[in-house]
Amino acid sequence: MVDSITIVGASLAGIRGAEALRKADFGGAISLVGGEAHLPYDRPPLSKQVLAGEWDFDRIQLTSQEKLDELDIELRLNTSATGFDLASRELSITGPDGDHTETVDGLLIACGARARTLPGTDGVAGVHVLRTSDDATAITAAVDAGAQRVVVIGAGFIGAEVAATLRTKGVDVALIESMAYPMARVLREDIGTLCGQVQIDQGVDLRCGVGVERLTTTADQRVASVVLRDGTEIPADLVVVGIGVIPNTEWLEGSGLTIDNGVVCDSTCLAAPGVTAAGDIARWNNVRFDEVMRVEHWENAVDQAGFAARRLLASDADVVDYQPIPWFWSDQYDRKIQMAGRPRATDDAMVVTGSMEERRFAVIFGRDGELSGVFGMNRPRHVMQYRMRIEEGMTWDEAVATADA
Amino acid sequence: MKIVVDYDLCESNAVCMQIAPEVFEVRDDDFLYVLNETPAEDQRAVMEDAVARCPKQAIQLQDGE
Numbered sequence: 001m002v003d004s005i006t007i008v009g010a011s012l013a014g015i016r017g018a019e020a021l022r023k024a025d026f027g028g029a030i031s032l033v034g035g036e037a038h039l040p041y042d043r044p045p046l047s048k049q050v051l052a053g054e055w056d057f058d059r060i061q062l063t064s065q066e067k068l069d070e071l072d073i074e075l076r077l078n079t080s081a082t083g084f085d086l087a088s089r090e091l092s093i094t095g096p097d098g099d100h101t102e103t104v105d106g107l108l109i110a111c112g113a114r115a116r117t118l119p120g121t122d123g124v125a126g127v128h129v130l131r132t133s134d135d136a137t138a139i140t141a142a143v144d145a146g147a148q149r150v151v152v153i154g155a156g157f158i159g160a161e162v163a164a165t166l167r168t169k170g171v172d173v174a175l176i177e178s179m180a181y182p183m184a185r186v187l188r189e190d191i192g193t194l195c196g197q198v199q200i201d202q203g204v205d206l207r208c209g210v211g212v213e214r215l216t217t218t219a220d221q222r223v224a225s226v227v228l229r230d231g232t233e234i235p236a237d238l239v240v241v242g243i244g245v246i247p248n249t250e251w252l253e254g255s256g257l258t259i260d261n262g263v264v265c266d267s268t269c270l271a272a273p274g275v276t277a278a279g280d281i282a283r284w285n286n287v288r289f290d291e292v293m294r295v296e297h298w299e300n301a302v303d304q305a306g307f308a309a310r311r312l313l314a315s316d317a318d319v320v321d322y323q324p325i326p327w328f329w330s331d332q333y334d335r336k337i338q339m340a341g342r343p344r345a346t347d348d349a350m351v352v353t354g355s356m357e358e359r360r361f362a363v364i365f366g367r368d369g370e371l372s373g374v375f376g377m378n379r380p381r382h383v384m385q386y387r388m389r390i391e392e393g394m395t396w397d398e399a400v401a402t403a404d405a
Numbered sequence: 406m407k408i409v410v411d412y413d414l415c416e417s418n419a420v421c422m423q424i425a426p427e428v429f430e431v432r433d434d435d436f437l438y439v440l441n442e443t444p445a446e447d448q449r450a451v452m453e454d455a456v457a458r459c460p461k462q463a464i465q466l467q468d469g470e
Contacts, residue, residue, distance in 0.1 A: 016457070019457075023453075042462075044460065298460055299420065299458065299460065302457060302458055303458070306457075327420075329418055329460065331416070336416065336417075336418075338418070378435065379435075380417045380418055380419040380431050380435060381419055381422070381430075381431040381432065381433065381435070383419065384419040384420070384422050384423045384431070387423060388423055388426075
C-alpha cells in the first residue's frame with residue numbers, strides 16, 4: 001500500500017487529483033507542489049472573463065486554504081520539481097527554502113505544459129503569452145493602459161478566444177494564422193473557416209495561411225509591428241502569442257520514465273510502478289480509439305487526475321483502462337463551440353440539427369462504421385447526446401438513420 | 406440534498422446532463438432545466454461528480470430541506 005503521495009503540479013489536475021485521493025478515503029499524507037505563487041486556479045476564464053476585466057482572481061480559485069486544511073492537503077507554492085530518479089524515488093525540489101531532495105512514495109505528475117513563445121522575442125516589451133493568471137493580468141493592464149492595436153499570433157483556441165475577448169472590448173485586433181484556417185489542428189476546413197468568418201464579421205483582421213517573419217521594435221525595445229512572410233507590416237501596441245504549449249517534462253529527463261511529448265503512460269495512466277500522470281502532460285493509449293494521445297482539455301484534466309489518483313491506490317488486478325471520449329468547449333463572442341470524440345478530416349460527416357448558415361448547428365462524424373465525433377456551435381444538448389451515443393458504441397448507420405435533422 | 410444551480414454562471418455546457426440525464430436537461434432553448442431538485446440520497450456520488458465536472462462550477466449541493 002502507498003503511504004504518502006506527492007503531486008507535482010498544483011493547477012486543475014493537481015488539486016482535483018488531491019481531492020480525489022481523499023474522496024477515495026486515502027488517509028496518508030498528500031503534498032501538492034506548485035510552481036506559481038497563487039492558490040490553484042481555473043484557466044479557461046483567463047482568456048474570457050478575466051481578460052475582459054469582468055472577473056478578478058477570487059472568482060477563479062479552485063480551492064481555499066481552509067478547504068485544503070480541512071482535507072489535510074499540504075500545498076507548497078513557488079515550488080518546483082527539478083529532478084526525479086525512479087530507482088531511488090528521490091524527488092529534487094526547489095522552493096522558497098532552497099533546494100532539497102525528498103524520497104517519495106506515490107507520485108502523481110500533473111505539472112502540465114507552458115505556452116510556446118515566439119523565438120527572438122525575449123525582452124521585447126508588449127509581447128505576451130496567455131497561460132497563467134499573471135499573463136492575463138499583464139495583458140489586461142496593457143489594454144487598460146491604452147493599447148489599441150493588438151496582433152494575436154496563432155488562431156488556435158487561445159488565440160481565437162483572446163481575439164474575441166479583446167475585440168469585444170473595442171480594441172483593433174489582427175489575428176494571424178500560418179495554417180489555412182483557424183483551429184486547423186482540431187477542426188475540419190469548413191467548420192474552421194466558418195469560425196474564422198465569425199471573427200471577420202466582428203471586425204477582426206483575420207489573415208490565414210501566412211506566417212510571421214519578425215517583429216519590429218522601438219528604440220526602447222517595445223514591439224512596434226508584426227511583419228508577415230508576405231511582407232505585410234501590421235502596427236502593434238500589443239502582441240499576444242498563442243502558438244501552442246510544451247509539456248513541462250525537462251525535469252524528468254534521465255529519471256527512468258519514458259518521455260515523448262509528455263510523460264508516457266500505459267492505458268491506465270501508470271508511468272511506472274507507483275507513478276501516474278494526468279492532464280496536459282500525460283500521454284497514454286486511449287484504447288477506445290486505439291490511439292496514443294495527449295489531451296489538453298479542461299475536462300480531461302479533472303477526469304484523468306481523479307483516475308490517476310485512484311490508480312495509485314489500486315492493485316494492478318483491479319485496474320481498468322482510462323478511455324474517455326475527449327470533449328472541449330470554447331466561447332468566442334456569442335458562439336459556443338463544443339466538440340467530442342476524435343473526428344478526422346477524412347471522416348463522413350452529417351449535419352443533424354440547424355445549419356452552418358445560421359451558425360447554430362451540430363455535425364456528427366463517422367469512420368469505420370462507427371460514430372467518431374460530434375461538433376456543435378450553440379448546440380450543447382446535441383453534442384452531449386451524441387457523446388453519449390459514442391459511448392454506447394452507436395454505429396454510423398444507426399446515427400444517420402436516427403438523426404432528426 | 407438539494408441541487409442549486411447558479412444560472413449567472415451556467416453556460417449550458419451540458420456536462421451535467423451527460424452525467425445525470427434524469428436530473429439535468431439542456432433543452433433546445435440552450436437553457437439548463439433541473440428536472441429533480443431533490444435527488445435521492447443514493448444519487449449523492451453522481452451529483453458530486455456533476456458538481457466537480459461542471460466547467461463553470463455552477464452547481465452546488467445543499468444539505469437539508
